[in-house]
Amino acid sequence: MSSSTTVRKLEVVSPVPADIDIANSVEPVHISEIAKDLNLSPNHYDLYGKYKAKISVSCHYSVWLKTDLDAQVLLSVLDELQGSQDGYYVVVGGITPTPLGEGKSTTTVGLCQALGAFLDKKVVTCVRQPSQGPTFGIKGGAAGGGYSQVIPMDEFNLHLTGDIHAITAANNLLAAAIDTRIFHESTQSDKALFNRLCPPNKEGKRSFSDVMFRRLKKLGISKTNPDDLTPEEVNKFARLDIDPNSITWRRVMDINDRFLRKITIGQGPDEKGMVRETAFDISVASEIMAVLALTTSLADMRERLGKMVIGNSKSGDPVTADDLGVGGALTVLMKDAIHPTLMQTLEGTPVLVHAGPFANIAHGNSSIVADKIALKLVGPGGFVVTEAGFGADIGAEKFMNIKCRYSGLTPQCAIIVATVRALKMHGGGPAVVAGKPLDHAYLTENVALVEAGCVNMARHISNTKSYGVNVVVAINKFSTDTEAELNAVRSAALAAGAYDAVICSHHAHGGKGAVDLGIAVQKACENVTQPLKFLYPLDLSIKEKIEAIAKSYGASGVEYSEQAEKQIEMYSKQGFSGLPICMAKTQYSFSDNAAAKGAPSGFVLPIRDVRASIGAGFIYPLVGTMSTMPGLPTRPCFYDIDIDTTTGKVTGLS
């Protein structure tokens, strides 16, 4: 049994009750207990209620007030633990999923419950904050499921500690700054514009604000007194001359609102006909979410937010948030969001929740700072299990080539979650549709169908193995699976080169159901033989990098739209070709065609458009048509969600 003081025993019942009922049946311990068990002192975190705490990445403002450190001061856990050694680093990916999901989050949580509550290991689970859009739409929550969940489940799924709200606010402040600046430039002379940007004070003296010096530096102007600028310099400084057609920055909302996918703004009489077509994305698709996930410190975040490119000037120069004077304000809006949120699993093991981009339209991994803090907290022999989004083709690929490249961290083991259900689909089973009852084929034994589908798993295994990590397949058992089917998956996984393949039942039994998986993961971590290998070096051209990834999908080639060609040429000219690539591709197939199951090959991958997230640090090709704003079904989840007003208990969250 575990030496942890917060671990608690689960009493499991069968059949497995609804997720919310399980979550509500367990009384969480006060989060300060979880923190204590991680050797965190109260000046390492801020409480957000009784079950959530933000772990300090950077020192908190009140530190500057005092010379001595006391409980009022939030210390940077990262700075403090700089010297100490990391634990094992495990990433969880999956095979190409059905629309129902194959239990990747559930396996991530279940494995940690096994390691922490049954194998007496120091362990931290690193997961992404769910978007509220799907929570009220089709998908429901994302806290795991069955007896492997993060709790309190309602606090996990709603608001959390406000990080996504902060991203929405920052993203949209920048958007407002863009359109308003274009508007004001269109109605003012250089002189008037400059006078407003650098107004004289009471004594008639002008000055530049700090953020203005970033633009001056970019323009090669070293003067510090606004009055010294020549008319040409005034023009260069004050007039961003943004080309409205070049703007890639869109507004965001953490809601599934399909009617905002394409809109026209500026139709009010005061905006004098300066209408423009644009769109809203879901908040987790914001570049600011990617910045949060990939940043390494407050100072680094300030730089990344300031250099985000929103579009070009009419002469083709990239225009940044700092050019608009808003980089500092964006950082202020994000200053609390940089601290990961500590929560707990059903069995009382610690969880860090941070960042939460979708893996199909973004890079889909939780944050670097959360993983780094966790690796120090568990220390040598301990385990950090972090989740990558969707299939290993996108989630794990981006984890390796983008996240690990920026963090410098090296995983020892990659888990690929597989289910009999999904493999049957890849073997040719009928379509699986959310909200519709499952076809008979998925409820009765059909070993041949399973075996036929294992080609999908095999490619995920070999792709992931090629990074130099040991791959362990977690076979997430459903009640309808038969032993023959499960064994078929196991043999196929080993045949495809998996280090091990383990049948687990953490959904039905919690950590107890993932003990064998935990043991396999430990062995895999202790027996790494190769260094981390990336799929492509950064010094390749944008196209070469896209093609390297396309090849890993099984594509025979890549086809670029005119728009994509134009963008690639522009970004290369602007000097951004050295960035890694973040493909926006469907999670339902290796290819761009969601209907192509199994392991398709020989197809040509269409690149419809290419965007750049310069602040986050990647080039962002759109493979086929990818929606960045989900919609609501006829009967959204919200029909079932309510609150018991006498107890405050949330009902109907799934």
Next chain:
Amino acid sequence: MSSSTTVRKLEVVSPVPADIDIANSVEPVHISEIAKDLNLSPNHYDLYGKYKAKISVSCHYSVWLKTDLDAQVLLSVLDELQGSQDGYYVVVGGITPTPLGEGKSTTTVGLCQALGAFLDKKVVTCVRQPSQGPTFGIKGGAAGGGYSQVIPMDEFNLHLTGDIHAITAANNLLAAAIDTRIFHESTQSDKALFNRLCPPNKEGKRSFSDVMFRRLKKLGISKTNPDDLTPEEVNKFARLDIDPNSITWRRVMDINDRFLRKITIGQGPDEKGMVRETAFDISVASEIMAVLALTTSLADMRERLGKMVIGNSKSGDPVTADDLGVGGALTVLMKDAIHPTLMQTLEGTPVLVHAGPFANIAHGNSSIVADKIALKLVGPGGFVVTEAGFGADIGAEKFMNIKCRYSGLTPQCAIIVATVRALKMHGGGPAVVAGKPLDHAYLTENVALVEAGCVNMARHISNTKSYGVNVVVAINKFSTDTEAELNAVRSAALAAGAYDAVICSHHAHGGKGAVDLGIAVQKACENVTQPLKFLYPLDLSIKEKIEAIAKSYGASGVEYSEQAEKQIEMYSKQGFSGLPICMAKTQYSFSDNAAAKGAPSGFVLPIRDVRASIGAGFIYPLVGTMSTMPGLPTRPCFYDIDIDTTTGKVTGLS
């Protein structure tokens, strides 16, 4: 000196430093100390960091887990203190302000610092949460100013505890539900629609979700089994048949984004040409903000959110949030927002921050629950000072006729904040423009100009007095004011019927500068001679109520647009004519014309449109053209806002 354990002495310097520098020069005490001083125990609140705590209005979810009450359980402070007596209730309003503001928040905070830190009274300050829009736009923060501020000032102005973000999320979830529902109804038969709304489960049985029974009840259908509905009942139940032109519900954002004042949505190919013209308002203008401000309990909030009307069916019936099935989900999104946030002043007295609608476009008062909790906490002989927005013509009027009507609370004293600067403007001084240097007239003595402007103050005094409260004028002293000018204001105030008029310097000296004001307020509270009188009874017609308010503005009559006539007729037909009136009018004049200073009269008040906030509980006439979405200037405040990345210190917030 005070018996409070948290009160601290201020060392004031002259000239008064920048607000943020003063705020940052004081180390706040841990908020649990402030709570303790109010006799709150840890199970009455949740910590949000070290300097903010949410005071529990309703019991917290974990209560239902246990029969015994322990620290895991959040108790309802309101329920617990039900029996105990209230303290004195003081509302702060102002004369018609200049665009620079006359220090209403500053006076509210300064008075409380005087009562708590110098007059040894139990006191709680109740203020509104500021909108982030103006914080990054023109106005800057709203924590008070000089040596009378709420701290930490940056936490007060940014995010706070997420209430406005929750309102934005809830408002926009409802908006998405409206357009998506119209879309789905347009593409589906009654039967298909009904099948999707009440899908059969594995056993083929259908059921209604709880929220659906609200609609069934409204339709007079008492059946509980979906299969029993007749085709006509299916049609009535499943088809809301919303008239797109009748939709008054708009999306919101807590950003000054003028380009969203008028937009066209639904232009994506998947939306099949179902385009619609709509707009974004700033979040604080959302009806949900008004619901939060006017609600009295979690159960009451659930009802109000469910009955919010978003528009009409094509046959003219109001369509509610519960008709759309989303009332419960909205309440879940708002479940934490209902708890007021406890903070502190520079001198360590307690502050409750809650709700924050603008008084020009909404009712502009902080929440009923915050005031109620505060009145119980201070108890008999204690003081609750609550702020009403802008001039007494709108802020105090709505406080009396809307807020007090719903809360049943009775104020003893109303403070009207006046400045020599604003009175000079009303006397005919040159225009005062934000961001532009003040005209000479405002910096040198001109008693005649001040006296000429006192007609504005006089009308605010007599209007406010007519509610039956004692009116105390707080003359907020600026360094450029002369004694003769200040005395002129004082005499004019007394002549106009003020109970007292006090010159105060809390901006320069903190509570010490408002001690005389505190003494005057205490006398005023102890010597109330009349009961509370409303300006109009609810059983008047909508027009009669509008006209009663217009008369108090000095108007000779009211002129209704065709649209306004149409809306009034509709709301009357729908049975909503018994609600109080919430005028949306400029704060810069008694009239609809912001340029008409002093005490204009004989004008005809134009009602451009009339809307209804049925959930919040008021009818909402638009007087002239009122923008519900501010814009950004050429050089927004955000140019100065940044963060010191080594200390985390926020800079440039004003």
